[in-house]
Amino acid sequence: MTPAEIETDVPPDAFRAISAGRLHWCGLRGDYTVTCWGANFYGRADPPTGTFVDLAAGDSHTCGVREDRWLACWGYNFYGQLDAPAGTFSDVSAGWLHTCGVRDDGALTCWGDDRLEQISAPAGAFRAVAAGSRHSCALRDDYTVTCWGSNEAGQLEAPIDTFSAVTVGAQHSCGLRADGTITCWGANLGGQADAPSGSFLEVAAGEFHTCGLRADSTVTCWGQNGSGESDAPSGTFVSVTARGTSACGLRDNGTVTCWGESFSGYARPPSGTFSAIFAGWLNTCGLRNNGTVTCWGNNDLGQARTPAGQFSTLAIRWSQPCGLQADGTVACWGDGNDEHEDAPPGAFVDIAAGFAHTCGLRSDGSIECWSHSDVFGNDVGQLEVPSATYQAVASGPRHSCGLVYDGSITCWGANEHGQTDAPSGTFVALSLGHDHSCGLREDGTAACWGRDFHGQTYPPPDKFSAISSGWDSTCGLRIDGTVACWGDNSYGQSDPPAGTFASVTAGKHHSCGLREDGTAECWPQLPQGVDYYYSRDYLREH
Structure with missing residues (x-):
């Protein structure tokens, strides 16, 4: 669906149009160049150079209409969706x-995966098209809607009516009528097809939620809200876009x-100074100078809540951060499974x-490991600590290592990739990733x-x-004092x-x-002109 465009002159570094993909987002700048951010698997957030007049972000690829009206697509291409x-x-x-x-002549053309006939476009003249997960809908010249592809939830059964726009989600579709009202059809388990009353200017469907731009320029969203995708911020907008479990509005x-859902929230630290910071998988926590903790980022299991008390250090990996309190005991928060609690x-x-x-x-110098999980807690021996006198400990998801007092490293737990096969030599520090381990030599x-x-x-020789x-x-x-990163950079985490x-x-x-002044800075950073909103209701509920 064509993103709405600001009709007035736009500064080169501002946006004139936006399109939300699944875990990546793209915007058309005032100078008609494209900026994308978010997940960059297969290069879906790496737009080509040049100028564009329209763009559309999908689940794992993006396409744009160039100024000469030819198409350019980038990202994942296993099914030929870029061709x-x-x-x-x-x-x-x-x-x-x-x-x-x-x-340009109104004919419809589709390409890519056709296992459910989602590229078997109907004949006729069309004004606009919306491609979804496994189905598509298009607006004909006579303003009626035609849909094709998968119909397991009735998402192809467009009502007989006239519309000014159409949008599709995972298993539902919505249309904007000429009178400004919205009607939706298809799957409705999360309420994504229960369009509110009132007059709208635009409609945009995500996976299991939908957003609409009202006549007063405010945005209303409905449907599932597991990631806060239906909690639209206040204020006025000129356009709205949705995909997956996120949405964006252009002011x-x-x-x-x-x-x-976003991969930017945990990279946006709060103001103030810290004595230490700890990055987890989807959130971050900082230790303030007075020993209190401030967390930010993903909060679906309460892991970004601020715990009470004072701490000396933190351990943040999965969905439940833990910390050492002033008396040396362990306290954890987040994750209702409590798998890290009940320390010895x-x-x-x-x-x-x-x-x-x-x-x-x-x-x-002894190490003790524990778990509340009967299934994953010790399935590969992650609780079976070798006997030694240690000076440090580090853990990955399913393995751990200890720095012995003689400077050697001993590891235990999962070893399907050799992550516990520590090299010989003398080390002064260690840190563990998912399936790899690293140590700092003397x-x-x-x-x-x-x-x-x-x-x-393969670290650099620094x-x-x-x-x-x-x-x-x-x-x-x-x-x-400068930082070097290596390894995966799909999200910009190594830049x-x-x-x-x-x-x-x-x-x-x-x-x-x-x-050095105690302030925290995280990366990847959002591009200039982009902000992220967490509703207070969403944070309270989670």
Whole structure:
């Protein structure tokens, strides 16, 4: 569906149109270039150079109409969804694994996955097209709607009426009537087809939610709200777009506000200073100078709530952060499964958390690991700590390592990728990722081992003072205070900003550094002109 465009002159760095994909977003700048952000698997957030007049972000690919009205597509292409036909187009829409476009003569053409006949476009003259997960709908010249593809929930059964626009989600479709009312059809388990009354200017369907731009320029969303995707922010907008479990609105000043699922919330630290920061898979926590904790980012299981009390250190990996309280005991928050709670009695001096297990270092150099999970807690021996005297402990999802007092590293737990096969030598620090492990040698060089799908076990030949491993990436703090990261960079988590830092921490899709003045800075950062909104109701509920 063609994104709405600001009709007035737009500054080059502002946006004139936006399109939401699944975990990535693209905007058309005032100078008609494209900026994309978010997940970048297969290059779906890497637009080509040049100028465009329209763009459409899909689940794993993006397409745009160039100024000469020819198409350009980028991203995932297993089903040929990037292979746009030659010729000029007036509209384009990127779906899950297929793409559809309206030619200048009104003819409809689709390409890509056709397992459910979603590219078997009907004949006739059309004004606009909307490609969804496994079905598509188009607006004919006579303003009626025709749909094709999968019909398991009745999403093809458009009412006999006239419309000014059409949009499709995973299993539902919606149309904007000429009188400004919205009607939806198809799946409605989350209420995504229960359009509110009133007059609207636009409608945009996500996976299981829908948003509409009202006549008064405010946005209303309905349907599922597991990620806050139906909690539209206040204020006025000129356009709205939705996909997956997120939505974005374009304001009249050319800035963009997004809400719902995002890989940016945990990369937006609050103001103030910290003594240490800890990046988890989908959220981040910071330890304030007075020992209190502030967390931000994904909060679907309460992991971004602020715990009471004072802490000396934190361990944040999956969905339940834990910390050492002033008396050395362990406290955790988030995740109703409580798999990291019920630590053994007594005090600890350090703590490390995996997927379903936690390990603590005692003052006598012993390590104890525990879990509440009968299924995943010790399925590969992650609780079976080898006997030794340790000075540090680190955990990945299903394995852990300890730094022995003689400087050697001992590991236990999952080893399908060699992540517990620590090299010999003397080390001063260690950090564990998903299926890889890293250690800092006495001479300041880094050594990594285990799975290397993204190059995460090949550190640069620099000298480091600290190291932190994320899911499939690792970051190191160089001797001069600058940061180097290596491994997976699908979200920009391995592109650190310039300048010097006092510490660094790597998460799953993001990394953070603590500046020398105690402020936190995380990456990837949202592009200029884009902001993210979390509703207070969503945070209270979660």
